[in-house]
Each structure stands twice: as C-alpha cells, then as structure tokens.
Amino acid sequence: MMQRYFIREEDWQGDKVRVTGDDVHHITRVMRMKEGNEIICNHPSGKAASCVIESISPDVVQCEVSEWLEGNSELPVEVSIVQALGKGDKLETVVQKGTEMGAAYFYPYQADRSVVKWDMKKSSKKVERLRKIAKEASEQSHRNVIPGISDVQSMEQILEHSSDYDLKIFAYEDEARTEQFHSLSDAIASLDSGQRMIVFIGPEGGFSDNEVQKLNDSGFISVRLGPRILRMETAPLYLLACVSYQFEEMR
Amino acid sequence: MMQRYFIREEDWQGDKVRVTGDDVHHITRVMRMKEGNEIICNHPSGKAASCVIESISPDVVQCEVSEWLEGNSELPVEVSIVQALGKGDKLETVVQKGTEMGAAYFYPYQADRSVVKWDMKKSSKKVERLRKIAKEASEQSHRNVIPGISDVQSMEQILEHSSDYDLKIFAYEDEARTEQFHSLSDAIASLDSGQRMIVFIGPEGGFSDNEVQKLNDSGFISVRLGPRILRMETAPLYLLACVSYQFEEMR
Incomplete structure (x- = not known):
C-alpha cells in the first residue's frame, strides 16, 4: 500500500x-x-x-x-469531539484513534472536574503535538483530510457555537445505568449525510451538575454509549465506530 | 457509584x-x-x-x-478476539478497552508477521499481566464477568476449535479498499442472542498469504471495518462497538 x-x-x-x-x-x-x-x-x-x-x-x-x-474515505456525517482534559496521554489516544475512526474536529476543553490544567504555554505545546498526531494518523489511515484541533476552551466558549450543529449530545455515565435511556441509534440515525454532530465527553470524574445543566439548557441530549461504563478515552471511540457502522457499513 | x-x-x-x-x-x-x-x-x-x-x-x-x-451488562453475543502479538503495549490496550466494550475472550497469537515473539517465560508473565488488566477493567466498567485470556497460541491451535463458533470473520486490510466488500453489518446481524463469534485481527504488517489461505479454508470470511485503515489495536475496538450498537443500542 x-x-x-x-x-x-x-x-x-x-x-x-x-x-x-x-x-x-x-x-x-x-x-x-x-x-x-x-x-x-x-x-x-x-x-x-x-x-x-x-x-x-x-x-x-x-x-x-x-x-x-477518486476514492473518499471520509465519514458521511461530520463528527466533532469535545473532550475534557484528562490525565496522562489520554487526549493523544483520543486524537490518534479518533482520527483513524473518522472524526472531523477535536475540541479539548477544561471541565469543572478535569484533574489537569493547561496554562497558555502548556496548551500551545500540547495542541501542536496533537496536530502532529492527527496528521500522522490521517496518513496511516488513508483519510482525505486531517481533522482540526482547536486550542483548549471552556464549555461556554464551545456552547456559543453549538447552534451550528444538527445533533448535539453528551455521554452521561448515569444514562448507562437507567432502563429509560435515550437511544444512541435514534439520535445518530436521525442525521442525513452532510449533516454535523457534536458530542461532549466528560473527564474521569464525570460532568458536574452545573455542566449538565448548561448542556441541557443549550439543547444537548444525554445518551448512553452501551450499558457498560466506558473510560473517558474509550467513549469517543465507541461513538465514532457506531457512526461509521450506521452510515458506512449498514445497508 | x-x-x-x-x-x-x-x-x-x-x-x-x-x-x-x-x-x-x-x-x-x-x-x-x-x-x-x-x-x-x-x-x-x-x-x-x-x-x-x-x-x-x-x-x-x-x-x-x-x-x-439484578442488572446484567454483558453483550448478548459472545465475542472472542484473536489478536496478533504486536509492538509495545498494544495488547494491553486491546484487553483494557476491549473489556470495557464487552469482549468475552482474548486469544493472543503469534502471527507470521508479528514483529515480537513471546517465549514461554515471557508469555506467562505477559498473560498474567493481561489478566490483571482484564480484572481491573471489568470492575471499572461494571461487567458481570471477567473476560478470559488464553496463553499465546499459533493460528493452527486456534483454528482447531473454530467450529464451535456461529460466525467466523477476519479483518482484512485489503477489504477496506475494494468496492465489493463483505458487509460487517450483514455478518453481525446474522447472529442471534446467545450465539458466539470469533474474529482474527492481524499484526502491523497484516496477515501473510498463507494465513489468509488457512482462514479461508477454515470457513472464515474477511470483512472490512469501515473504509479507513485501522491500526491493529483499534480494529477490535471498532468491531466490539459495532456489535454493541447492533445488539444493545439499535431498536
């Protein structure tokens, strides 16, 4: 190859x-x-x-x-992953494997319960490294475009532009544990090719009540990503695989 | 929680x-x-x-x-992941995140093109470590059972027992690049609750021609896992998410 x-x-x-x-x-x-x-x-x-x-x-x-x-290997729907800052190299894992799985954009964000903080200097180095990882993963996985990676933002900054999206969801741990959960497949299957979705993934300690309130107020719906509890770096990969399955593999 | x-x-x-x-x-x-x-x-x-x-x-x-x-968070179909030995901590990633996503068994195998070899001594230490990771990931993700992890085997040893499975597939890189690919969803959706599937994942360099021949002879079908080329440690996670989506989230 x-x-x-x-x-x-x-x-x-x-x-x-x-x-x-x-x-x-x-x-x-x-x-x-x-x-x-x-x-x-x-x-x-x-x-x-x-x-x-x-x-x-x-x-x-x-x-x-x-x-x-001729070929095009881009996901038919545009998926933006808003990922809470986490410990260690979790964001690097998300960007590398999320790029392989077809994500369009990554937005790192400072969550209320993020146990790490990125100051300005650290942030620009980290983002530069994430962009390099995205480029290499795009080459390796034969993507047509390299996903964009934004500087670290607050939830408010991201919510300001959330009306641009056709589907707005967040992965809420408690949703995995109830019988009356919002169906991920109902949400995903409501999209048409060319439309855009955005998903918030919380940090190790989950979203704060305040964050859940803000997400609800901005029209985000909570979904479960299967019945098991996924780590913060596993959740976006589960989601992207399901979007790929729905739009690229089911027929 | x-x-x-x-x-x-x-x-x-x-x-x-x-x-x-x-x-x-x-x-x-x-x-x-x-x-x-x-x-x-x-x-x-x-x-x-x-x-x-x-x-x-x-x-x-x-x-x-x-x-x-009461609750049960086990996948309704039993998925066995046969994973080629790979560089670094790839097998640990597969076992940790594959456990979160619901795999039932992991079979490490020495592929023709595996760039690492496990001798007897190394193998028992590695497998012991993988079992510890599986236990911890089962606890974290609230599984009901801990996935089993076998000692490292050859492809032949695993193929001897492959008639036990209702669906036998392998992830073949070339399948991602053809128009006439076998549909993953046709394969997965053919299963009923309680049935068993097994999937072979090749090493970094892919399956050898000899291995593809053996898999075909044993009734395995090659599927693509989306149109992008996935790393060896990303492929089983993509597959498990799709199985979860099909059996746990679609309705």
Whole structure:
C-alpha cells in the first residue's frame, strides 16, 4: 500500500508537488524511497494524487502528479469531539484513534472536574503535538483530510457555537445505568449525510451538575454509549465506530 | 457509584464474602473505606451483590451480602478476539478497552508477521499481566464477568476449535479498499442472542498469504471495518462497538 502525505496548499504548483519538513525524513530514511518511487499526496481540499518522486535533496522531495485518485474515505456525517482534559496521554489516544475512526474536529476543553490544567504555554505545546498526531494518523489511515484541533476552551466558549450543529449530545455515565435511556441509534440515525454532530465527553470524574445543566439548557441530549461504563478515552471511540457502522457499513 | 470487585468462588460462604489480595489495598488505601461502607462483589457465575464491610484486617476485608443485584451488562453475543502479538503495549490496550466494550475472550497469537515473539517465560508473565488488566477493567466498567485470556497460541491451535463458533470473520486490510466488500453489518446481524463469534485481527504488517489461505479454508470470511485503515489495536475496538450498537443500542 502506498504511503500517504498531507501537503500544504502552497507546496502545490499545478502538477508539481514539493514535500518538505519531517516528511522528507520519513520518505528518505524511514521508507528509504528513491527517485521514480511513488507516494500519495493529499491536497488540503481533500483531493489526493499518486505522485512520482522526481528528485530528492536534503530538504525537499520534488514530485509530479501521475494520477488523481477518486476514492473518499471520509465519514458521511461530520463528527466533532469535545473532550475534557484528562490525565496522562489520554487526549493523544483520543486524537490518534479518533482520527483513524473518522472524526472531523477535536475540541479539548477544561471541565469543572478535569484533574489537569493547561496554562497558555502548556496548551500551545500540547495542541501542536496533537496536530502532529492527527496528521500522522490521517496518513496511516488513508483519510482525505486531517481533522482540526482547536486550542483548549471552556464549555461556554464551545456552547456559543453549538447552534451550528444538527445533533448535539453528551455521554452521561448515569444514562448507562437507567432502563429509560435515550437511544444512541435514534439520535445518530436521525442525521442525513452532510449533516454535523457534536458530542461532549466528560473527564474521569464525570460532568458536574452545573455542566449538565448548561448542556441541557443549550439543547444537548444525554445518551448512553452501551450499558457498560466506558473510560473517558474509550467513549469517543465507541461513538465514532457506531457512526461509521450506521452510515458506512449498514445497508 | 459503588466500587466493584471480582471475588473468587472459594471466598464466598453463604452470605459472607472474604476479600483478599490486592483488593484489600484498593479498598483500604485507595478508596479509604471503613467498616459499614458498601461495595459490590461479583461472583464468578456473573451474579453480583451489594455488600457491607464488617471488619478490616491487614490481609482480609470481611463483608456480608446486603442485597443481590439484578442488572446484567454483558453483550448478548459472545465475542472472542484473536489478536496478533504486536509492538509495545498494544495488547494491553486491546484487553483494557476491549473489556470495557464487552469482549468475552482474548486469544493472543503469534502471527507470521508479528514483529515480537513471546517465549514461554515471557508469555506467562505477559498473560498474567493481561489478566490483571482484564480484572481491573471489568470492575471499572461494571461487567458481570471477567473476560478470559488464553496463553499465546499459533493460528493452527486456534483454528482447531473454530467450529464451535456461529460466525467466523477476519479483518482484512485489503477489504477496506475494494468496492465489493463483505458487509460487517450483514455478518453481525446474522447472529442471534446467545450465539458466539470469533474474529482474527492481524499484526502491523497484516496477515501473510498463507494465513489468509488457512482462514479461508477454515470457513472464515474477511470483512472490512469501515473504509479507513485501522491500526491493529483499534480494529477490535471498532468491531466490539459495532456489535454493541447492533445488539444493545439499535431498536
């Protein structure tokens, strides 16, 4: 299977593509490719092309498009994951595997019960690292576009734009434990291709009562993600797989 | 939410339950519980009870059943995950999150292209660690039973018992890239409650031609797990979420 790289808009000139930065190292050292070998280059628009390597210098791999590719592996509905800050490398796990599973955007947010805090300096380093992980996971999983990752925000900041979405849900632990739960499949199946959904995932300690109130006030509905209690980093993966199953695998 | 512990059969005596081993440390040091506090104790049969702590000594927490609980959070179909050995802590990720998502059994196997090998000594330590992870994840996610984890086996050893299953599939990377793929939902939806399925997940480098041949000869069908290429540790989580969605969330 051909290796895939996401190339910035300014590095496309007609049928010529300039590959720079870390990708040069990957192509020449990790993949050990030579002139005449082929790679797939993705344009930020979502289009992708088979490209032949024309020349290799220490800083630039110069390629030419040999064939534009048809396939599209993007989820038919756009899923935004709003993920509470959590301990350790949980956000990295969510971004890596959530990208493989087709998420469109990740919004890290500082929840009332988040046990870690990101200050401005830490935040920009963390987000930079998450963007790198998203790019690599997009290449590995053959996505057409790289998911966006926002700077860390408060719940209020995110709720301000929540009217843009066709479906607004949050994963509420207590919902897994009641008989009269909101059906995830009713919620997901109500969407049409091209529509947008947003989901809030709480931290290890769950949402605060105050947060649940704000979510309810903004028109979010609580759903259960199966009857078992999922960790905060497992919940978005469960959700994304269900969206994929509903829109890409059921027929 | 009450903390849950899985207690060995021999530690139940009528309504009396003895908690021993690491769980004592967890109850007294991590949760800082006292006499009179309540925990949930799971019997290996799958039954669970609310229990009151009667006495605490350094090695034993003695409890009494106050109420047998009704709920069952087990997947209605039994899913066995046969997972190729992979680099780093991938198997631990699969067991932890696969347990949360409801898997019944994990079978680690030495694939042709597995880049790591487990010798006898390494294998028993690794499996012991995986069993500990499965127990902890079962407690955290409120499972009724702990998934079983076998010693590492060869593909042939596992195929010998594959006639026990109602559905036999393998996740084949090439299947994600064809238009005429086998539908995962057709496969899953063919099962009834109480039936058993088994899925082979290949290593980083995929199945060898020889392995694909053996799987086909044993009646396994290849399915795609969505149109994107999933890492070896993401694939079983995608599958388990889809099984949960089909049997627990759709209605």
